[in-house]
Amino acid sequence: MKAALIRRFGGYEVFEYTDVPDPQPEPDHxxxxxxxxxxxxxxLFLRMGxxxxxxxxxxxxxxxxxxxxxxxxxxxxxLTTGQRVIVAPGFPIDPAEWDFEPENLAESFTVTxxxxxxxxxxxxxxxxxxxxxxxxxLPPEQAASLPLVLVTAVHAVQTLGEIQTGQRVLVxxxxxxxxxxxxxxxxxLGARVATTVGDDAKxxxxxxxxxxxxxxxxxxxxxxxVRAWTGGVGVDVVIDNVGGGIFADNLTCLRRGGFFxxxxxxxxxxxxxxxxxxxxxxxQIRGSMMGSLAELRRGLLLVExxxxxxxxxxxxxxxxAAGAHAYIDSRQVQGKVVLLPWS
Ligand SMILES: NC(=O)c1ccc[n+]([C@@H]2O[C@H](COP(=O)([O-])OP(=O)(O)OC[C@H]3O[C@@H](n4cnc5c(N)ncnc54)[C@H](OP(=O)(O)O)[C@@H]3O)[C@@H](O)[C@H]2O)c1
Numbered sequence: 113m114k115a116a117l118i119r120r121f122g123g124y125e126v127f128e129y130t131d132v133p134d135p136q137p138e139p140d141h142x143x144x145x146x147x148x149x150x151x152x153x154x155x156l157f158l159r160m161g162x163x164x165x166x167x168x169x170x171x172x173x174x175x176x177x178x179x180x181x182x183x184x185x186x187x188x189x190x191l192t193t194g195q196r197v198i199v200a201p202g203f204p205i206d207p208a209e210w211d212f213e214p215e216n217l218a219e220s221f222t223v224t225x226x227x228x229x230x231x232x233x234x235x236x237x238x239x240x241x242x243x244x245x246x247x248x249x250l251p252p253e254q255a256a257s258l259p260l261v262l263v264t265a266v267h268a269v270q271t272l273g274e275i276q277t278g279q280r281v282l283v284x285x286x287x288x289x290x291x292x293x294x295x296x297x298x299x300x301l302g303a304r305v306a307t308t309v310g311d312d313a314k315x316x317x318x319x320x321x322x323x324x325x326x327x328x329x330x331x332x333x334x335x336x337x338v339r340a341w342t343g344g345v346g347v348d349v350v351i352d353n354v355g356g357g358i359f360a361d362n363l364t365c366l367r368r369g370g371f372f373x374x375x376x377x378x379x380x381x382x383x384x385x386x387x388x389x390x391x392x393x394x395x396q397i398r399g400s401m402m403g404s405l406a407e408l409r410r411g412l413l414l415v416e417x418x419x420x421x422x423x424x425x426x427x428x429x430x431x432x433a434a435g436a437h438a439y440i441d442s443r444q445v446q447g448k449v450v451l452l453p454w455s
Contacts, residue, residue: 179252
């Protein structure tokens with residue numbers, strides 16, 4: 113089969129579009145024909161060698177897989193060959209932990225395509241229990257833009273953010289893959305959403321996702337705008353995928369007793385915390401890592417109901433994985449980018 117393989121960590125040039133052996137059947141696993149594989153910012157970190165979990169080389173990455181079952185060995189978990197499926201974008205890779213719930217708290221929980229080969233290929237092998245039937249009715253390139261950001265949004269916004277109708281929420285990086293889904297979910301839950309973008313060209317996109325207030329962080333202080341928007345009180349919840357560099361400003365946006373939920377670090381992995389401010393403001397700081405299979409199912413039901421939609425910016429043939437990564441690095445993307453292994 114064809115794959116976009118890496119033999120070493122580094123820049124875009126490490127991708128090699130080449131023939132690799134097909135995955136071989138294994139008990140309680142399915143072989144899935146990859147019809148689309150979404151790219152996440154995580155993949156860029158992985159390509160550069162920035163992910164701490166062990167990634168043996170050569171490697172095929174790719175967490176966001178929409179495909180079709182072509183072969184099943186052992187326990188089928190109700191699946192049949194020919195069925196359209198969505199692969200869980202993360203699961204416990206140690207079979208001894210396959211029953212662990214919630215899956216994202218298992219010791220061996222790993223983003224799909226990190227330790228084991230993922231979806232930058234024409235076929236992938238996955239434990240059948242971590243495949244979900246795809247009832248979205250979406251074309252594969254749209255479905256492949258969903259899983260990782262969907263499960264992340266459900267966990268960060270609903271489970272940890274505990275967002276309620278009428279609350280005000282700040283979602284950082286509103287045109288990012290993850291931010292655009294978090295805005296949609298927060299708005300669906302009845303919250304009023306403020307968000308940030310780094311380019312005026314992204315404003316309409318963020319509004320279309322459901323944001324009421326869109327702030328260009330390159331032109332204005334988002335902290336000042338958000339404080340003013342809430343009459344000086346602050347938002348109930350901040351959903352942050354930027355991390356280092358804006359932590360203090362994020363907390364400035366947050367009301368007393370509010371929740372700060374972080375799941376991303378494009379701005380850096382470190383920042384400083386003022387403990388006095390933390391105590392007096394009684395903020396709750398919550399770290400979020402993807403989510404459980406149940407949360408992914410819940411997210412997919414919302415997609416099926418038309419409450420959430422995929423935000424596909426554009427797709428690339430798998431042979432152009434390097435160009436697709438460069439496009440994401442450009443910060444021009446609005447939503448998601450997907451690789452197509454068969455075009
Ligand atoms: N823990 C989890 O479960 C989880 C799940 C999903 C994503 N993540 C993390 O969340 C972050 C965003 O992921 P994503 O896939 O949504 O990213 P993405 O689609 O590539 O979008 C990232 C956006 O962040 C904004 N940004 C702000 N400061 C930046 C900086 N210093 N460098 C680069 N971009 C910056 C940029 O938008 P503007 O130019 O408009 O500001 C950029 O387009 C990543 O750290 C990713 O690893 C974590």
